[in-house]
Amino acid sequence: MPPTTEQLHAKKKEADEIRNNSHEWRTASDPKQAARMVTQELFHRNKNSKSLFLSLDVRQDKVDQDRSLVAFYRRDNVKWASPLSCKLYGDEATGSGVDRHMLSCVMLRLITGFHLKSGNAAILKLFEGEPDHLIPSDCEELIENNLFTVAGRIMGHSFLHSGPSFPGLSPAIIHVLFTGSLEQTHLTVQDCPDLDIREMLRLLDSDMELKDLNSIHQLCLSCDLPAPNATNRKRLAKELLFYTVVERSSRQISQLRNGLAETGIWPLLVERRDLIPVLFPRESEAQVTPQMILECIVWPSSITQIFDSYEDEEWDEDEFSTADVCRVSSYLRTFIENGNPAELKSLVKFWIGWELPAVEMKLEIVEAVLPTALTCFEKLRLPRHHTTYHTFHQELCACIATTDYGFGCP
Template sequence: MISSMPKGMKETEDISTSSSGKWKTVSTPKEARWLFSKCLLHSNRDSNTLFLSIDIRRDREEQDRALVAFYKKENVWWTAPLHCTLRGDVATGSGVDRHVMSTVIFRLMSGFYLNSGNIAVSKIFEGEPDHLIPSVSDELLDNNMFAVAGRMIGHSFLHCGPSFPGLSPAIIHILFGGSLGTAPLTIQDCPDLDIRDAIIKLKGDEDLEELDPIHQLFPPLDLPAPNATNRKWLSEKILLHAVIERTRRQINQFRQGLEETGLWPLLIHRKDVIPILFPRDSEAEVTPQIVLDCILWPSSITVFFESYKDKDEDESEVMDVQRISGYLKTFIENASPAELKSLIKFWIGWEVPATKMKVEIVEATFPTAATCFEKLRLPRHYTAYKAFHLDLCACISTSYSGFGRA
């Protein structure tokens, strides 16, 4: 089980207390999420273990097919214990589980290489950040890919892994039973630029004669020709159709996948948890201060190879620890959000910062990570920040192609 306890909760808390519904009454949504997930996983601890294996020696398409095949399985008890393996890598333990969960969500966001319909990348959701909606692809729908997406997101959330950011508020509204009339639709929710342009023209001051062909873009709706009194209604009707009505079956399939992971009672009873499951894209960004607040800095050097150790080096060791720690702090303070996520993924296995991320200064050639122990090991030999920066960037860039160990 791979979960991270929220601050302020005791490690020894009796898991049976959450089975009484404590998650319904705790003060924060993070606590509710953690208690509910912990209880659900604990109650199914004796179920048959789910084994998810990725061969990192294979190309991206084969890896993606393995992930999708795992989540396409029917009648699976998704709350059962999870064991992930990376074939072609010696890494073991919970760090591998975290890495695989992070990879699942990353692939869902970036698209799968499945050669589906002769398209290089199959994107389950389309649109701009914070306005993503389900793809209108009939092929994805027929292949049950929206249920797959629901299972992936729910499974990661259940294990306190990465959430899925950027989903349109209008889709979230409908997903959880909101009415069409109150859906918070905006023009940004429409990913089709031709339709978006038509809506903008209808809302503007375009000459009616210029607008006349617009209704021909939507024959299934059997829309009337635009005029001075109906143009606003037409723009709203077209937007509703483009965002909600055309994706209704996808949304229903997506909901089915989420429900199968066992999270639905939490999401229905604790609406304040929904923004954690589907955060805004900006809220999902990792800031330097968030990372710095989670770090346990070293107080001394750790020497793995005793032959390097000199009894008279105590003072230089302290200087090494201070210098390398300063380099890491400088890197974090100046890193982009994407670089910070890669660093955290390299460090602990996924992009969600842990509450205690440890740093060790060691005798080594390159930075390495022990993800199971949430520990970053940095060589002491760097005397210039430029060299440190280059090596660290090279190492963390491996986090999405492999396990992230240098």
């Protein structure tokens, strides 16, 4: 049956809106509105494409789960703006919440590391360094396996679906990634993840006597630079920093750029540079979702098999140990699931010392007056005495609000 006049008018109106968006996003005052215009256009172009099916079996261990996630994003010639369908095997959850969960999971793995062995490491991390100065790992295995293209696809795919961003990338890497001039790349010693090299750079850039010249000389030789002396030491410090941060990252940056481009968002990012901080926010500005935190918590061992059945149960006071663990742990889960972004950031910072969730965040229910944290061991200790969520919420909010000036155990 041929389309009706009304259907033809509707299709024409939709096409006109998409066509207008292709121009209006360049001048939209709100960068996020510009992003919505572009993603709308990309989704419209691909609405009849075969859906992308991303699945995860929650009954598997984290190694097998992460293999599935990486395999999904390693595929070539994929239209990443195609409709997305996600499935959690072993879980009855359905709908858009599953899609959000999956995107949150894969971005969390990209940020904290995949549970895939690389050499002697149990966690495969594509980026290294300190917050706001992360740079791509120079591990040859990662580069040869094109995993930074995978990283670009993950970042772009999450961006398309308004998912989590990647926080803490070095401004120098961002500058080069978006084709900034190498000569104008601003570097700081914090961009160098190797603490030994960092110390050599500080020594070269100072007026202190050069000691252990052999190590510095070997470093210079490995970078095809002359041996240090009194007249060239400060110049060498800059050249060594540029080599260890930018030159060693050139192939990874190229792969990352290709991965982002494959998702279709590259023209938007190049023309609307005000969107780059949305894609790569500072660590302190990064969004923390409830799923990101819950995924990382190592719950007390006594809770693992009875947590889901705790609600509406009657507990004997003599069994306070198990009952208290389940009750207070359920209060924490409720707090996280309903917390606003500021509360979640404060909780994570109180727990481990900074706002990004760690791979494992340990929880203990103990005999105590107030919540405390062992940030060095990424452990939160909650008092067992709470019998109502209201008082638990009040006390926890009061404690996590102290992170700016210190609270609990360092």
